[in-house]
Amino acid sequence: PANKSLLVLPGDGIGPEVMGQVRRVVDWMDKRRAVSFDVTEDLVGGAAIDVHGIPVTDATVEKAMNVDAVLLGAVGGPKWDNLDFSKKPERGLLRLRKDLQLYANLRPALCFEALVEASTLKPEIVSGLDIMIVRELTGGVYFGEPRGIETLPNGERRGVNTQVYTTSEIRRVAAVAFELARKRGNRVTSCEKANVMESGVLWREEVQKLHDESFGDVELSHMYADNAAMQLVRNPKQFDVIVTDNLFGDILSDEASMLTGSLGMLPSASLGDVDETGRRKALYEPVHGSAPDIAGSGKANPIATILSLAMALRYSFDLADDADLVEEAVKKVLAKGIRTADIQAPGSTVVSTGQMGDALLAELEAMAA
Ligand code: NAD
Ligand code: IPM
Ligand code: MN
Structure with a gap:
């Protein structure tokens, strides 16, 4: 089967940090599963402003139109907050959504059993959500x-x-x-x-x-x-x-x-119509933003973005087994009490963004073995 084409737009703040972990999962799938990816990386948001003076270039939009799926980290940050409104990082994301006509944004809120205690709500209110x-x-x-x-x-x-x-x-x-x-x-x-x-x-x-x-x-x-x-x-x-x-x-x-414990847990899929070639335009991104308050500290939870990749596997690539595998790895890591700071609980092991990636890859490897 032809390789799946992915455009990766890490963006700003914690975007590149969480996307780094997603790239590891993509590389792992490339090696260990039937699916193969052609990955292109490009700039969006403040990162694009710094290089091109605008938050997304026509060339990047063109690429986004012609891949099987786009994966986006997050855009924005204090460095660009005082720019003229039309030039802000957020406009880059809004333009991608509009130009690709991604009118349906799926935002699942699922409470993993291991995280019932991480929610600020009572366990019985969120358990099984x-x-x-x-x-x-x-x-x-x-x-x-x-x-x-x-x-x-x-x-x-x-x-x-x-x-x-x-x-x-x-x-x-x-x-x-x-x-x-x-x-x-x-x-x-x-x-x-x-x-x-x-x-x-x-x-x-x-x-x-x-x-x-x-x-x-x-x-x-x-x-x-x-x-x-x-x-x-x-x-x-x-x-x-x-x-x-x-x-x-x-x-x-x-x-x-x-309800799910943290904004760092929520993935999303933005979907458009199926075009003449049978391809549905799609962009996958976490619900959270660039989290300037924790950017660079290794505290970012990469799970929302990794689950966004799982949504891409499910909705764009029809690879339900691979999506299940990624979600299963997340469940297992959480069940072991391995947590980034945003979802820590009494008795859990607090890890960095990269260590969360390590733990997820270890689970994937163990399941595939
Ligand atoms: P935010 O989502 O970036 O952060 C809100 C709070 O949640 C912060 O305390 C942050 O530390 C925490 N948080 C978010 N993601 C986390 C993660 N993965 N792991 C751990 N903690 C996490 O929202 P904000 O602070 O209101 O906005 C910051 C910037 O991000 C703004 O420029 C905003 O416009 C932009 N933004 C972008 C997107 C996007 O790219 N889709 C979404 C929301 C906000
Ligand atoms: C989101 C964000 C965006 C929005 C911003 C960054 C444009 O908050 O994806 O939820 O408001 O849609
Ligand atoms: Mn939002």
Whole structure:
């Protein structure tokens, strides 16, 4: 079989640190499993600004369009925080999402049994938790026009962003959520604020219509996003699949990360449509950012990014066995009490980013032997 092509964009802060460990897993798979990878590495975010003056170049976007999958670390940091808005590191990531039309962002929040104690919530609330948040990723207030900062005649300044959704934008992401639900607990909760926003009214109506037309077998409920935020910490196991807009999805997924123990545990997949060649455009990245507060200290948890690779194996490469293997290695390491600082517990062994990589590779090797 042809090699799988991967574009690796480590980015900034802890991005390159966690991606270093992912590269080791990729190299291990290349050697020890049936799959082979062609890996290209490139710059994004602040790292691209430093070299090219912009957070992502046309050439990099072009490469991203033409690989089987993109793996991204994280972008941003204090060094670039004062740049003009359009030149910030985050714009690089947003452009990749938009240009590749990666409209469905899958953010699973899964509580590993060994980490039940690492959550700030009571064990019985999070034990066995398995939620899939489907966040719309190419629309809403992140991209709506008009936007900007203007100075009014009276000298006051005005910041403007616009929440917009069209029927087709809502339907295509809702379809992804319904299809995922069929393979899981068969329940979808759609979150918006239809009580205050017209775009929320449209969201609710279109999700309901699509359900009635094509997904009547899936149980659908609607919930205001603020209530969903509360319900996520009150009784998170009531949820199976949550589908929501770009901004609410950003917030609810960070919130959900703490149910699993740490933001350093949460992977994501950003998926587009299948193109003429049968390839689905896809980018995989951890939910967390560049963590400037711990960058360079060896404290970063690489598991979110390694689990993002597992999602690539599952969703882009149809290699469920290899994905299972990576996830199994994570489970085993956690069960042994080997932890980065963010998920430490009484009696656990706190290790560095690189040592977590060592432990994962040792488990992979032991399972493959
Ligand atoms: P962050 O996710 O970088 O960090 C939030 C907190 O979680 C920090 O205390 C950090 O130390 C901790 N944390 C995050 N990832 C961790 C990991 N793997 N292991 C251990 N601890 C981890 O969010 P922030 O501090 O609000 O943002 C920092 C920068 O990252 C900003 O420039 C922001 O725009 C950017 N950001 C980028 C992405 C992305 O690239 N997808 C996502 C979120 C934020
Ligand atoms: C995320 C991040 C991004 C977002 C930023 C860095 C643009 O917070 O991926 O969750 O807001 O989507
Ligand atoms: Mn976020």
